[in-house]
Amino acid sequence: MKKLVVAIVLCFSSIVFSQKKDKVLLTIDGDKTTISEFKRVYEKNLDAIDNEEAKDVQKNLDLFINYKLKVKEAYKIKLDTLPSYVKEMEGYKNQLAAPYLQDTSYVNKLVKDAYYRTKNEIKAKHILVRTPRIATPKDTLQAYNKITEIRDRIVNGEPFEKVAEETSEDPSARDDEKSGRKGNQGNLGYFSAFKMVYPFEEAAYNTKVGQVSKPFRTRFGYHILKVDSIRPSKGxxxxxxxxxxxxxxxxxxxxxxxxxxxxxxxxxxxxxxxxxxxxxxxxxxxxxxxxxxxxxxxxxxxxxxxxxxxxxxxxxxxxxxxxxxxxxxxxxPVPTFEDLKTDLKSRVKSGARAQLSEKAVVNKLKKQYTISENKNAKEIFDNKKIRDIAKDSLQAVILSINEKEITQEAFVDFIKNRKNKSVYDLFEDFKDQEILAYYKENLEKTEPEYAYTLQEYKDGLLLFELMQQKIWEKSSKDTLGLKKYYNSNISAYNNKEFKKVKGQVMNDYQNHLEKNWIADLRNKSAIEVNKKQLKKLIKHYNK
The missing domain is CATH 3.10.50.40 (Chitinase A; domain 3)
Known part of the structure; x- marks a missing residue:
């Protein structure tokens, strides 16, 4: 029922985005509705209307006024403060905001890359130098320097397989005497899209056949790889x-x-x-x-x-x-791009690549926003017991995004249960999260379509709560009123026994209650229609 009401409201709600030349069509208790607002709602429904009578502009305006009065009443009695409403709206906000947190053009590029890498398999070998699970800047530098020295040996002429067997920290590269397993000397065989962690796949497909890649990092540590060949996928x-x-x-x-x-x-x-x-x-x-x-x-x-x-x-x-x-x-065989596109897009959005798309959004926002870090506040990074510092001592501003100030306390809360990275790396994650949070908080100001749709959901949920209180619950509990309505209109039911037509009577009684309620709302409200603009609208749509 709730989904149905929300769907109906999506057809009858809107939000005003003022335009200098936009005329006012309707005023309810001082709240103005412009022509463009009504046109947007009306035109949105035209394709779904299959009879001329239902397309009548005056009738649609009357329905629109009724809708506005109901929503106004819902806000008046503060239904928007109900905990259940607030919680449900938070879910809708996250759902509606999700597409804005993805860079569409970047996602499309990732999908095309994934298809090419599905169509073409690559054969490579690699060497790994591991980094600790929680790597300090010193650990990272040591691993990087080590992999760089290993790469220099290969570039200067030593065979890749020999160096891999001697230096790689991937156990599969060396023979295992206990099990009798023969080492692969770094050889990985052929692989395609989604078979390796994404940074590895990316490095492999961006290295030319016969060449050794520059050092790159995955969650396992630092790697170098050499591409042996590339061939069309066997499917x-x-x-x-x-x-x-x-x-x-x-x-x-x-x-x-x-x-x-x-x-x-x-x-x-x-x-x-x-x-x-x-x-x-x-x-x-x-x-x-x-x-x-x-x-x-x-x-x-x-x-x-x-x-x-x-x-x-x-x-x-x-x-x-x-x-x-x-x-x-x-x-x-590998299907065509069109046949695979939907599946690839789903895999891109649900896997590690989704973070890259989100990162692309963050990088754009970094160029738009004024972001500053407080070096003095960041000195807490050197405290080995940073997660145990008392909140009173964490009130200095550590990060600012435009006018928004974020304290050390927020950062320490962020890292409380995150111990898989160094504090320095976690701060970069925290900063990205706060930039996205700031963007989401201000979406209604920067993305008109998002604001419009969000308002539709807000009004739809409010209308559901209001109808439940004023009509549905009342009609189901008011058995005397229901029977009285039936007795007054028994001829409309061909004098059939009440229990045989109860469903129809209930529906009619609810319509009766709503009609009286709307009449009451109209009597209590000052409604003014700009007849001149209404005539122009009718003339416009009659053409």
Whole structure:
């Protein structure tokens, strides 16, 4: 019910944005409504109206006046101060503000980049120098200097793989004697969009084939990478497999016998259900979820993507898991940009890239706002027990954004439960948050469309509360009034028994109450319509 009322109000509410030449059409108790305000509401609904009578300007003006009177009454009895209303409006404000906190052009660029990186896979190797989870400026500098020295060795001619094996702090780069695992010497194989943390992906796709990147940072530490090649993506493949694990007795003989039975036209599904040791897929005839490159072990992936025809199956082959036979179910090439656009945009907005879009907004705002930091107030950063400083000692202004002053207390509250970064890095996050908060606080002043829509929601929720109090609750509780109305209008219901027409009677009674209430509101209000401007409007729309 509430959503319905809000939707109706979106059709009948507006906010005045004064224009020098905009004439006044309506005045209610001194509050003026301009022609442009009414036209905006009226024209907004024209496409949804399918009969000429409902398009009548005078009738729409009457409905508009009724709406204005109701909203005015809601504010008069302070429904806008109800805790439930305030809480719900806060949710709507955040929801409506969200698009303004994203840089649309930047999001579009990220989506296009993501599609290119989905269409084209990149093969790279990397070296990592880790930084502590809470890195001080000293930790960061040490890691940066170390990765720079490592890069210099490679640029001066040492093989990347050799240096990676010697220096990389990624454990997968070196042999593991305990498990017998062979190190990858920094080789990552092929990957595409969304497979790596974004800064890594960004560095890889912005480094030319054969070149070594400049040092860059992720949440793991500092990296350098070298791009080996780039190729069109193979898309995804859907396969079924039969697996005989290494523990299977006479596995090689058994897998060969299964292959021979396939060659004699026995069903792949039936053999998978009977013999496969993969408990997750055997009940489905060996069927696996579709996958792209970089998901399965390379030998399995190579065989799966080498199959060309649906239903075709491979010869037995071995991976570290055991012996397999793979059957192709379907190949899924990368869809077109138009087909993938919605999904990519959703992934961009919900992942780490969303922060980049938000950061782009912050960077724009930094150029628009006057922002100053108080160096003396920032001396608390050197206090190792900063989170325990008494509030009374945290009243100095640490940051100013235009006329808004923010104290040390707000910053210490911000970092109270954030211990994953240094205080200096956290202050940069805090500053960005405060800039966005200031922008949101002032959105109604800077973004007319946002202000207009927000006012619609405010009025809609108020109207819902008002109608609930004045009409719906009253009609449901006033059983005597309801019966009296029924008895007075029984002929309209063809003398049917009350309980058989109760729903219709209730609806009619609510309309009756509302009509009387509106009449009362009109009697108590001074309503003045500029007839000259109304005639012009009618003439304009009659054309």
């Amino acid at each position: 995804e493949v859907e396969v079924a497999h039969i697996l005989l694990t290494k523990e299977t007795k006479n596995a090689k003989q058994l897998i060969d016998s299964i292959y021979n039975r396939l060659e004699k036209d026995e069903q792949f599904k039936a053999l998978a259900r009977k013999y496969s040791n993969d408990t997750g897929s055997k009940s489905k005839g060996g069927k696996l979820r579709k996958f792209g490159t970089g998901v399965m072990v390379k030998s399995f992936e190579d065989v799966a993507f080498s199959l060309e025809k649906e239903g075709e199956y491979s010869k037995p082959f071995q991976t570290r898991f055991g012996w397999h036979i793979v059957q192709l179910i379907k190949k899924h």
